[in-house]
Amino acid sequence: MNQLLFYLRKLHKTEGRRLYWNLISMIFISLMDSVSLYLLVPVMGIIGVVNMASSNIPFMAEVSKGLHFFPQQMLLPIVLCAYFIIVTGQSFIKRQQTILNSVIQQRFIKQLRIETYRTIMESDWLFFVHRRKADFSSVLTTELARVSQGTIQTLNLVTSVAFTLIQIAFAMVLSWQLTLIVIFCGLAFAYFSRHFVRKAKTLGNSTTELSMDYLAGVNEHFNGIKDIKSNGLESSHLSWFQIICRQMERNVVKFATLQATSQIRYSLVSSFLIVTFVYLSIDIFNVTAGQMMLILLIFGRLWPRFSGLQGTIEQIAMSIPAFSKLLDIRTACEQAKEPWNNMDAELPMxxxxxxxxxxxxxxxxxxxxxxxxxxxxxxxxxxxxxxxxxxxxxxxxxxxxxxxxxxxxxxxxxxxxxxxxxxxxxxxxxxxxTISYVSQEPFLFNTSLRENMKLVKPHVSDTEIWHALHFAASAEFVKNLPSGLDTVIGDRGVRLSGGERQRIVLARAILRKPTVLILDEATSSLDNENEAIIQTALERLKGNMTIxxxxxxxxxxxxxxxxxxxxxxxxxxxxxxxxxxxxxxxxxxxxxxxxxxxxxxx
Structure with a gap:
């Protein structure tokens, strides 16, 4: 729960005022919902179901006196219009509240994404050496979305509790004895349903591990797709993929089964309680027909709230492992933070x-x-x-x-x-x-050659790009590409040969005009011709920079x-x-x- 509280505090810090407006809107909607329900009593009185004057329902006698000022034939349209206006106003407020809820959620997840990405990027190199890259992708996608959803579910829980309390207060006015029975039954049932929450958390742990293994495996497979295709290993990798997909399917079905089982218990208890209430109301508490109808309506709204609260708590419990994983990554990143790294500062000279x-x-x-x-x-x-x-x-x-x-x-x-x-x-x-680094595996994006060159120098001119390409012995083959600098080179530069990719990366390194150029086995996978071309390029650079x-x-x-x-x-x-x-x-x-x-x- 500490992890959940940490992100709730962060949400409050990010969206404080909006959160309060959201809660106020929910409370107001709940009040209007109760008022609209209360207005059904005059409707029943007008059509003869309830005698409002002699009814024991609070405030109904006063409402009955107030309606005597209107002609009899106008009573029903007036009450129905009031009901329509209240419900319409409630609908518009609920629409705005739904939009506000979405704004809060999306702003929060955006903030979480940026903060998480920042903390990862500010970590030192040793931190990355000891971790799977796919774990970062999983945290920034699946786990972050689950954290956002869990946080919003917690807010929904708070508003649902506020709504339920208002409904309880209204029900207490009508019949405090029956309302106390409903509350006692709801709390007792929630207590005996704790094992559902524990099971949901266990399934959440399994979901986190499966999603991280899934993403790691898929990344590794597609990074090595050429080896897989060349060696005819598609079947073995498909077998792994089918196994983990079945595990993920079982995990989701288990959670759906858990929630369905929880909800059906609430439904069965609900049916039993309605039968019991009707019997108690008529034979013991001597409740009038009008009160009885209102109590049944309130119970029909109040009991599903208990059921909804149980489902929400289960959803939150399933997302707790995602909170733990995200917080663990953030803590590890902060411990591994490069002390000098400030991504908000301008680049130094x-x-x-x-x-x-x-x-x-x-x-x-x-x-x-x-x-x-x-x-x-x-x-x-x-x-x-x-x-x-x-x-x-x-x-x-x-x-x-x-x-x-x-x-x-x-x-x-x-x-x-x-x-x-x-x-x-x-x-x-x-x-x-002052440093440009060229690794054995060329680092290229699936975009145009020009955009790949601009990665190290965003505002570079085409003249500077061609100058760097010339130094890296790349100008000639780039001119022969279908669209020149605007040619899209594919994922990791797959549309270029190995030698062409290395020369492009070398040209990009030169474009930065470094004092120190580092080549980490940059020619180890090249043929003799491309090796000789790069060797010639290095000879041009020798004496102009440290290599x-x-x-x-x-x-x-x-x-x-x-x-x-x-x-x-x-x-x-x-x-x-x-x-x-x-x-x-x-x-x-x-x-x-x-x-x-x-x-x-x-």
Whole structure:
């Protein structure tokens, strides 16, 4: 319940005034509903069902005297017109209240989406390393919608309680004995129906887990759709999809069954109580026919309220796990928040790098509870406008070193220096503005090539785009595309070849005019021709910016000013390409010997 209260307070903070108006509207609608019901008594008196003058119904004698001022033939039209006006006014107010309710709900869910997305984006890189990406998608879609719905259901519960209290007060005026019996029966039934709420919460937990697994699986399948199609694995993935869909179906049906069972119990008890009330009213309490009819009408409205409250509580209980999941993500994000990150602030000016980037005895491990280090006592100096290559076997710590240089990770020991000064939290935003990073997997959207280029520089001109494309050896093939820069390149750039995608991403990195360009195995999946094209592009850039390259294919780093060889998180060789190649017994020499025969045979 703490999670629910947290979001209710947030809703109050966001929509305070509207919430009060919404509650006042609901109370007013309830009052008008009671008045319209009360007006049925004069109608029954006029048509002869009730003797209003001798009726024990409160205020009816006064109403009867007031109606004597009107001609007899006008009484029924007057009362019916009053009833029509009240019901019509109630309908218009209810319409406005429904619209206001929708506005409150949509503004609240919008605020939740933005806040949740912001807290996720402000988290540090290590937070993302330890979590599934699909979990964030699930939280921002399914779970967030359930939280919003649960919050609105709670508001509906509050207004329903207010409405019920008004109806109870009205019923007490008519017959307090029978009303107390209804209240006692309703509360007793609610007490014995607690297990429905517990079951609803259990089903809510299952719904949360299933929705997250569903979204994670679907994302993974479509990310690997080429492998699935190529290896004929469609049937096995369809089998998984059918299983989880059946589980989700069973979960929804179980909840529907739970609610249906709860409601049918209320219906059966309702029938029993009506029979009992009629008997008690006539034989024991000596209730008049008019009172009896009103009591039955009130009971017909009041008892479904108890039933509705039970259903609403079950809905809220099922959404509680979504509240917990969303709050857990928010708490984890806030704990992992980058202290310098302020997404509302303007982008800082790029930090000038005049001398070097230095790693001084840095060590890092991803889990502080483990003794093994991903990097241990690494020292490296990268002079400005030089080209440095980092090589080593898979798992040697190359990407971890890059993450430390970028400032995505903070060393457990040692420090990163920029021009001899430690890279501190307050400097990271301006430092990141100097860096362009190109990963092994090109990051492209399913939109036009121009929009993909504008991702890093929204107000860039076409001239600047073509200049960057030329530097990345991409201008020629872009000109030959059906619509040039306006060509839509498909999801993740699927309509382009692997080499074309990498060159576009390289051009986008250049468009930013970085001081430091980092290529994280950006040519590992390319053929020799595209590798040579990108190599030529890098030669154009060499001397104009600092280039850091992680490479498995050593032929791409022949012109590097410095090569760093990592093994098991430690620097085991460091020097110029030719120097390390001559050391045939070293790791670099062995790596080179494995690749040379393949390169010479091509």
């Amino acid at each position: 790029p930090m000038p790098i005049r001398e070097s980037i230095t790693c001084k005895h840095i060590s890092f491990r991803y889990d502080n509870e483990q003794s093994s280090y991903a990097l241990r006592d690494v020292s490296l100096t990268i002079p400005v406008n030089s080209m440095v290559a980092i090589v080593g076997k898979s798992g040697a710590g190359k990407s971890t070193l890059i993450d430390l240089i970028i400032g995505l990770l903070t060393p457990n020991q040692g420090e990163v220096l920029i021009d001899g000064k430690p890279l501190e939290d307050q400097n990271i935003p301006s430092y990141r503005q 850091i390259v992680i490479a498995h294919r050593l032929s791409t780093i022949r012109n590097a000013d410095q090569v760093l060889v990592l093994d098991k998180g430690e620097v085991i060789q460091q020097g110029a390409y030719a120097q390390l190649a001559s050391e045939t017994k070293g790791v670099f020499g062995k790596l080179l010997s494995f690749q040379e025969p393949r390169d010479l045979s091509v």
